[in-house]
Amino acid sequence: MTLYATILAGGSGTRFWPQSRATRPKQFLVLQGKRSLLQATADRIAPLCPPERTVVVTADALCATTRAQLPQLPPENVLGEPQGRNTAAAVGLAALHLLARDAAAIMAVFPADHVIADAAALCQSVQQAAAVAQQHGLLMTLGVAPTYAATGYGYIEVGPLLATPGVPRAHRVTRFVEKPDAETAARLLASGRYLWNSGIFVWQAATIAEALATHLPKLWQGLQAYVAAARQGESAAELAARYRQLPSLSIDQGVLERSARVGVVPVRFGWSDVGSWRALGELYPPDAEGNVVVGQHVGHDSSGLIVYSPDRLVATIGVRDLIVVHAGDVVLVCPKDRDQEVRQLVEALRARGAQEYL
Amino acid sequence: MTLYATILAGGSGTRFWPQSRATRPKQFLVLQGKRSLLQATADRIAPLCPPERTVVVTADALCATTRAQLPQLPPENVLGEPQGRNTAAAVGLAALHLLARDAAAIMAVFPADHVIADAAALCQSVQQAAAVAQQHGLLMTLGVAPTYAATGYGYIEVGPLLATPGVPRAHRVTRFVEKPDAETAARLLASGRYLWNSGIFVWQAATIAEALATHLPKLWQGLQAYVAAARQGESAAELAARYRQLPSLSIDQGVLERSARVGVVPVRFGWSDVGSWRALGELYPPDAEGNVVVGQHVGHDSSGLIVYSPDRLVATIGVRDLIVVHAGDVVLVCPKDRDQEVRQLVEALRARGAQEYL
Numbered sequence: 001m002t003l004y005a006t007i008l009a010g011g012s013g014t015r016f017w018p019q020s021r022a023t024r025p026k027q028f029l030v031l032q033g034k035r036s037l038l039q040a041t042a043d044r045i046a047p048l049c050p051p052e053r054t055v056v057v058t059a060d061a062l063c064a065t066t067r068a069q070l071p072q073l074p075p076e077n078v079l080g081e082p083q084g085r086n087t088a089a090a091v092g093l094a095a096l097h098l099l100a101r102d103a104a105a106i107m108a109v110f111p112a113d114h115v116i117a118d119a120a121a122l123c124q125s126v127q128q129a130a131a132v133a134q135q136h137g138l139l140m141t142l143g144v145a146p147t148y149a150a151t152g153y154g155y156i157e158v159g160p161l162l163a164t165p166g167v168p169r170a171h172r173v174t175r176f177v178e179k180p181d182a183e184t185a186a187r188l189l190a191s192g193r194y195l196w197n198s199g200i201f202v203w204q205a206a207t208i209a210e211a212l213a214t215h216l217p218k219l220w221q222g223l224q225a226y227v228a229a230a231r232q233g234e235s236a237a238e239l240a241a242r243y244r245q246l247p248s249l250s251i252d253q254g255v256l257e258r259s260a261r262v263g264v265v266p267v268r269f270g271w272s273d274v275g276s277w278r279a280l281g282e283l284y285p286p287d288a289e290g291n292v293v294v295g296q297h298v299g300h301d302s303s304g305l306i307v308y309s310p311d312r313l314v315a316t317i318g319v320r321d322l323i324v325v326h327a328g329d330v331v332l333v334c335p336k337d338r339d340q341e342v343r344q345l346v347e348a349l350r351a352r353g354a355q356e357y358l
Numbered sequence: 359m360t361l362y363a364t365i366l367a368g369g370s371g372t373r374f375w376p377q378s379r380a381t382r383p384k385q386f387l388v389l390q391g392k393r394s395l396l397q398a399t400a401d402r403i404a405p406l407c408p409p410e411r412t413v414v415v416t417a418d419a420l421c422a423t424t425r426a427q428l429p430q431l432p433p434e435n436v437l438g439e440p441q442g443r444n445t446a447a448a449v450g451l452a453a454l455h456l457l458a459r460d461a462a463a464i465m466a467v468f469p470a471d472h473v474i475a476d477a478a479a480l481c482q483s484v485q486q487a488a489a490v491a492q493q494h495g496l497l498m499t500l501g502v503a504p505t506y507a508a509t510g511y512g513y514i515e516v517g518p519l520l521a522t523p524g525v526p527r528a529h530r531v532t533r534f535v536e537k538p539d540a541e542t543a544a545r546l547l548a549s550g551r552y553l554w555n556s557g558i559f560v561w562q563a564a565t566i567a568e569a570l571a572t573h574l575p576k577l578w579q580g581l582q583a584y585v586a587a588a589r590q591g592e593s594a595a596e597l598a599a600r601y602r603q604l605p606s607l608s609i610d611q612g613v614l615e616r617s618a619r620v621g622v623v624p625v626r627f628g629w630s631d632v633g634s635w636r637a638l639g640e641l642y643p644p645d646a647e648g649n650v651v652v653g654q655h656v657g658h659d660s661s662g663l664i665v666y667s668p669d670r671l672v673a674t675i676g677v678r679d680l681i682v683v684h685a686g687d688v689v690l691v692c693p694k695d696r697d698q699e700v701r702q703l704v705e706a707l708r709a710r711g712a713q714e715y716l
Contacts, residue, residue, distance in 0.1 A: 298706060312687040313712075315689065315691070316690070317693070317699045318692060324689065326684075326689045329669075329670040329671065330672075331672045331673065332674070333674045335675070339675075341675045341676065345656060345673055345675055349673075
């Protein structure tokens with residue numbers, strides 16, 4: 001079996017504004033050292049998949065930046081989408097690419113914008129999931145043991161054990177639960193039978209192709225037609241029009257929740273989807289003053305801050321529990337418990353036509 | 359009588375950090391439109407003194423920037439000091455320069471870093487003070503009617519009226535009071551006999567020369583020797599060593615408080631020495647959300663802010679009564695009532711050797 005990595009790097013979220021912008025989405029965020037989340041994702045899986053077997057799906061508009069960030073990848077391994085049509089389309093596009101190269105490909109799918117502390121543990125879990133996927137023909141997920149009643153993650157109900165040589169623990173999945181409300185989340189956590197859906201998946205390319213053809217036939221046929229048209233040199237405008245007509249669903253909703261052939265490997269590798277600025281505060285230990293700092297900060301009687309300012313200095317006097325972000329040419333100041341409102345601010349900027357800041 | 363303007367632009371304060379730096383002190387701050395405080399000072403007095411009769415005293419290190427900011431001035435009108443020795447030395451240096459040009463010069467002295475709303479009223483007051491200085495041979499000050507019990511300004515006690523043709527109101531000064539404590543300030547304000555010392559002075563060059571020779575003989579002789587040595591081509595290092603030995607006193611303390619021949623013209627022209635970031639909030643009317651903004655700001659549920667970000671965007675969510683400054687490569691966040699602590703922050707940066715931010 002030959003493992004191929006597929007990195008989904010088409011994100012264009014606003015929750016990390018002003019660091020993330022239309023042309024510099026979250027996967028290009030640098031949280032530690034000098035490596036972006038995208039680069040760190042590729043670094044982590046490099047021991048499993050050399051650059052030739054690592055494929056990135058991103059927006060056409062981000063292909064150049066993506067190739068520049070990952071110069072070790074053959075340029076043709078960076079697949080551009082004319083526009084984002086959610087993860088089912090991105091996974092399908094990568095599956096078609098891999099099947100054309102290797103009909104027996106095993107495909108491991110990674111979001112480009114998560115943080116994982118223990119790369120060795122990740123690689124081991126991916127290898128185990130690959131073994132299960134190979135032996136049982138299942139769509140495998142990696143499930144994170146929940147540590148609190150999160151409402152921001154999807155949950156996976158763990159079913160019967162799957163016996164696979166060399167894999168100490170893998171299970172069938174009984175069902176998926178979309179991001180629950182607080183009460184439901186507390187119940188799922190208390191039951192001990194649920195894991196968080198990490199968004200990392202492992203399967204044979206042929207298995208996911210079959211599942212797409214079964215559960216999302218319109219998408220799958222559309223993708224095949226798109227790839228054929230691209231090969232025949234159809235114009236960019238025509239290709240974009242085709243892609244725009246593909247159904248927009250997540251791979252979770254479109255396939256995993258509908259399939260009876262899903263498994264999960266429980267993992268423990270220090271995972272975060274870094275969903276917002278506040279999540280930074282949970283990723284890193286605070287400094288002596290109780291501030292979590294990415295970049296440079298000098299504080300006077302300041303504590304409980306999350307400071308993100310990789311290139312420049314943020315100075316604070318007498319403030320508490322704020323998020324202060326200095327990214328590019330924009331500064332954001334916001335209490336820690338209100339970072340969800342960043343989206344509204346971005347909407348307000350859009351409404352006033354302040355394109356240069358979006 | 360011929361009036362010459364002398365702008366004192368040697369400041370290197372830290373209260374406007376991070377906008378003001380060692381190489382970009384407060385007089386280069388842009389508060390409105392595109393003109394720095396220094397440029398606005400020159401603009402205001404241009405109707406009285408054309409560029410040929412406007413002299414600026416600044417630090418040697420700031421001469422180039424000063425000349426670039428005031429290209430209308432003959433370059434030789436920008437006088438550099440090897441190092442700052444307070445305002446008595448700066449005034450003395452300018453007086454020597456003017457006396458060499460015109461023994462009958464009338465000299466009006468202006469701080470380069472104040473804000474004055476009504477330029478026409480300023481010019482009228484300066485002309486009146488010049489008439490009094492000429493007729494009575496006095497050292498004239500401009501006194502601002504106090505509007506609250508400020509502890510950050512010096513006070514002038516108003517004495518008997520001075521009769522001068524064409525000058526409706528001018529007085530002898532009975533005494534000066536250095537920046538008072540809150541209790542004293544309240545008493546001075548209540549008495550109705552005190553004005554704030556604006557730092558704007560008008561006198562004959564010959565009168566201030568005589569006063570310097572009388573009250574600060576060491577300084578005056580040192581300055582004369584310095585100017586002679588400069589004329590003879592002494593090296594920069596030797597000149598700097600001479601200048602360093604000059605006594606460092608303000609013209610207020612060194613001369614005005616010691617002289618019996620001081621007068622004041624009460625003025626009303628909307629004056630602020632813009633002593634700190636907070637003072638900005640008193641200079642400009644707040645916007646619809648109650649924020650005073652110099653530059654670009656987008657706020658969501660934010661009020662009572664003072665935002666200074668002339669070139670870039672500051673975005674805020676759910677914050678109140680903060681100062682947010684985005685100047686050059688540094689961001690400062692600080693409650694409005696704690697802006698006096700900026701000095702301590704700058705000291706902390708100095709202590710850790712962060713020269714690039716000073």
